[in-house]
Amino acid sequence: MRGPLPLAVAFLAGMFMIVSFFSPHPAVEKASGDFLNWVSIVSGFSILLGVVSIAQNNLAKVKRRQKEWPYAVVLLVALAVMLAGGVLEGTDSGTVYDALFQNVQAPMMTTMFSMLAFFIASAAYRAFRARTLQATLLLGTAVIVMLGRIPVGQAIYDGLPDLANWIMAVPNTAVQRGIIIGAALGGAATALRIVLGLERTYMGRG
Amino acid sequence: MSFLVMTITALFTLALYSFLYKDNPVYRFAEHVFAGLSAGYYAGLIFQTVLVQQLWVPLWGGQAWLILPALLGSLMFVRLSPKHAWVSRVAIAFVIGANSGILVMQQLHGLVLPQVAKTFVSMASVQGVLIVVGVVCTLIYFYFSKPHTGVLGGVATLGIWFIMISFGAHFGYTVMARVSLLIGRVQFLVIDWLHLTS
Amino acid sequence: MSLAKRLESLDRRWIFLLIGLSVVLPMFLPITFPERITSQTQALYDTMESLPEGSVIMVPFEVWPSTLPETEPIARAAVRHAFRRQMKIVSLSNVGGGGPSIADRVLREEGNAAGKVYGIDYVNLGYRANYLAVLSGMGTSIRSIYQTDYSGTPVDSLPLMRNVDSYKDVAFIFAIADNATLDYWVSIVGERFGAKIGAGVTAVMAPKMFAYIDAGQMVGLLGGMKGGAEYEKLLGLPDQSTRGMGAQSLIHLLIIAFIVLGNVGFFLSRRNARPA
Numbered sequence: 001m002r003g004p005l006p007l008a009v010a011f012l013a014g015m016f017m018i019v020s021f022f023s024p025h026p027a028v029e030k031a032s033g034d035f036l037n038w039v040s041i042v043s044g045f046s047i048l049l050g051v052v053s054i055a056q057n058n059l060a061k062v063k064r065r066q067k068e069w070p071y072a073v074v075l076l077v078a079l080a081v082m083l084a085g086g087v088l089e090g091t092d093s094g095t096v097y098d099a100l101f102q103n104v105q106a107p108m109m110t111t112m113f114s115m116l117a118f119f120i121a122s123a124a125y126r127a128f129r130a131r132t133l134q135a136t137l138l139l140g141t142a143v144i145v146m147l148g149r150i151p152v153g154q155a156i157y158d159g160l161p162d163l164a165n166w167i168m169a170v171p172n173t174a175v176q177r178g179i180i181i182g183a184a185l186g187g188a189a190t191a192l193r194i195v196l197g198l199e200r201t202y203m204g205r206g
Numbered sequence: 207m208s209f210l211v212m213t214i215t216a217l218f219t220l221a222l223y224s225f226l227y228k229d230n231p232v233y234r235f236a237e238h239v240f241a242g243l244s245a246g247y248y249a250g251l252i253f254q255t256v257l258v259q260q261l262w263v264p265l266w267g268g269q270a271w272l273i274l275p276a277l278l279g280s281l282m283f284v285r286l287s288p289k290h291a292w293v294s295r296v297a298i299a300f301v302i303g304a305n306s307g308i309l310v311m312q313q314l315h316g317l318v319l320p321q322v323a324k325t326f327v328s329m330a331s332v333q334g335v336l337i338v339v340g341v342v343c344t345l346i347y348f349y350f351s352k353p354h355t356g357v358l359g360g361v362a363t364l365g366i367w368f369i370m371i372s373f374g375a376h377f378g379y380t381v382m383a384r385v386s387l388l389i390g391r392v393q394f395l396v397i398d399w400l401h402l403t404s
Numbered sequence: 405m406s407l408a409k410r411l412e413s414l415d416r417r418w419i420f421l422l423i424g425l426s427v428v429l430p431m432f433l434p435i436t437f438p439e440r441i442t443s444q445t446q447a448l449y450d451t452m453e454s455l456p457e458g459s460v461i462m463v464p465f466e467v468w469p470s471t472l473p474e475t476e477p478i479a480r481a482a483v484r485h486a487f488r489r490q491m492k493i494v495s496l497s498n499v500g501g502g503g504p505s506i507a508d509r510v511l512r513e514e515g516n517a518a519g520k521v522y523g524i525d526y527v528n529l530g531y532r533a534n535y536l537a538v539l540s541g542m543g544t545s546i547r548s549i550y551q552t553d554y555s556g557t558p559v560d561s562l563p564l565m566r567n568v569d570s571y572k573d574v575a576f577i578f579a580i581a582d583n584a585t586l587d588y589w590v591s592i593v594g595e596r597f598g599a600k601i602g603a604g605v606t607a608v609m610a611p612k613m614f615a616y617i618d619a620g621q622m623v624g625l626l627g628g629m630k631g632g633a634e635y636e637k638l639l640g641l642p643d644q645s646t647r648g649m650g651a652q653s654l655i656h657l658l659i660i661a662f663i664v665l666g667n668v669g670f671f672l673s674r675r676n677a678r679p680a
Contacts, residue, residue, distance in 0.1 A: 009300050014306045039536075040533050042297055056286070075245075076242065078238070106506070111218075117385045135370075146381060175369050177337070177618075181322060204291075264551060379607040390472065
């Protein structure tokens with residue numbers, strides 16, 4: 001029961017999706033739409049599970065007074081306030097939930113990612129070395145594309161923006177296409193293995 | 207946005223930027239506030255969209271069969287009990303199986319076929335030939351089931367040259383992306399909050 | 405200490421300081437530069453211009469808050485263009501980390517500025533979990549996935565949604581994206597359901613999108629802040645993207661200088677280390 005039932009569920013769910021791709025029957029289309037709504041609903045519960053897990057881990061940290069446990073309290077309070085706002089007032093504009101998102105959470109996330117600009121500059125100085133011909137090619141292309149994307153590049157050489165665009169449209173496109181094709185073939189193979197029950201790592205242990 | 211609210215936003219921003227000097231308690235505090243808010247955001251959103259809009263309202267509106275995905279979804283939480291965690295596999299298998307079924311066709315029909323078709327259709331021009339050569343060489347470079355020697359090795363080497371050009375271009379674009387985020391935040395601090403310039 | 409050693413041992417906080425100054429200083433010298441329009445941006449603009457006035461378009465906000473300085477100006481330009489052409493907008497988001505709230509704010513602010521009415525001129529369907537299920541399900545029927553909008557209002561009660569129930573009822577999809585969900589818009593919504601798709605993306609994503617454009621899977625592309633500045637120029641509405649290009653230019657030059665300096669230090673060290 002532990003093994004065969006989930007595998008059977010995965011197989012049936014996957015095969016229904018594959019069959020509905022090919023079937024033009026209105027009845028199959030309708031069933032597929034409703035089925036996908038079910039999939040969306042069940043997926044939502046998995047996200048909630050993730051949040052519960054975060055809360056559990058941090059509560060355990062506080063209970064056991066582990067290292068830096070006061071920060072876990074901060075996290076739990078923030079989580080509780082946001083959750084309470086979303087549950088009691090809703091998520092529309094004008095609610096506490098939306099105000100916290102727009103004025104605190106979103107700007108903080110932008111700030112965290114913006115720090116990468118500093119680190120990319122530091123890496124450009126300390127790590128990007130033209131040790132080999134291939135590395136030189138990489139750095140040279142990077143310089144051409146960076147200059148081609150700013151007006152100063154055009155002032156240096158009028159054809160630089162066109163050269164940068166050519167690099168994007170030809171060699172870059174070729175490589176990206178190769179990667180897309182390779183990754184898609186691998187992805188399709190893995191997905192088929194999951195549907196057929198050959199790949200079971202997603203079920204975890206226990 | 208009122209000045210008080212902007213100041214709170216600015217203080218959290220500066221708290222995070224303090225990490226650039228060195229790790230410190232102010233940064234850690236802001237980081238944990240962010241983590242808590244993010245988790246709470248997800249939970250609040252799922253409560254309203256899944257539990258209320260997709261389940262509660264339609265269930266009371268007559269769509270009684272929705273009790274089935276509700277029960278299936280609830281099985282996910284059994285995972286929290288080590289003894290009975292295996293029950294949650296059914297719910298996980300339902301989602302993963304459906305996703306995989308969609309992905310099989312999406313990857314082949316939506317990505318491989320159009321990309322391969324276009325690659326060979328465009329051989330009429332020099333650029334088209336270059337693209338075909340680049341695609342084939344890239345694919346061969348990532349083929350590791352045979353050692354890269356002889357003709358295969360030569361083609362793989364040409365592939366790595368193409369890849370270096372693409373990665374260089376990618377780095378150039380990545381610089382622009384990261385810098386844009388920094389410009390946005392500094393514009394908020396200098397212009398919107400402190401009004402040092404317009 | 406030799407020049408080589410000095411260059412190699414430079415504290416990275418000096419680099420951080422220079423980067424910070426390069427961002428701040430251009431704000432006090434608001435110079436804007438002429439933008440050269442790329443063919444990908446022009447194609448996207450032309451596609452929007454070719455749609456009949458009053459068309460219904462979809463503008464998915466597949467964005468995280470982390471990339472707002474890049475994606476929000478692009479989104480605003482897209483929405484302004486649509487409203488200028490009296491188009492109706494159906495929006496949604498598959499990003500549970502903030503996408504629906506961002507869509508809500510941008511649409512509401514731009515809608516109010518343009519005198520548009522929610523439910524008649526634009527609708528935010530909000531978020532549903534599992535983007536594979538959502539994108540596939542909407543191809544059959546939007547109502548199979550979205551029976552209510554972001555606020556919980558029944559979709560059937562919104563005038564705009566009366567004649568919109570699948571991608572066939574939408575003239576164009578102008579996706580705003582900063583993550584791989586766009587790949588699924590292209591491969592599922594575009595290929596399986598035949599929808600016409602264009603996108604405004606972060607600069608990190610732009611290189612991959614060229615493969616889709618070349619294959620005809622996307623009609624046009626705005627890549628990062630530069631793409632946004634080009635689109636603002638075409639619209640005649642210079643805004644945040646255009647303003648940010650001054651600092652962009654300075655920092656790009658600075659980073660190129662860092663690469664060159666770093667390599668100068670490296671090669672000098674290597675030369676000094678070689679036995680005489």
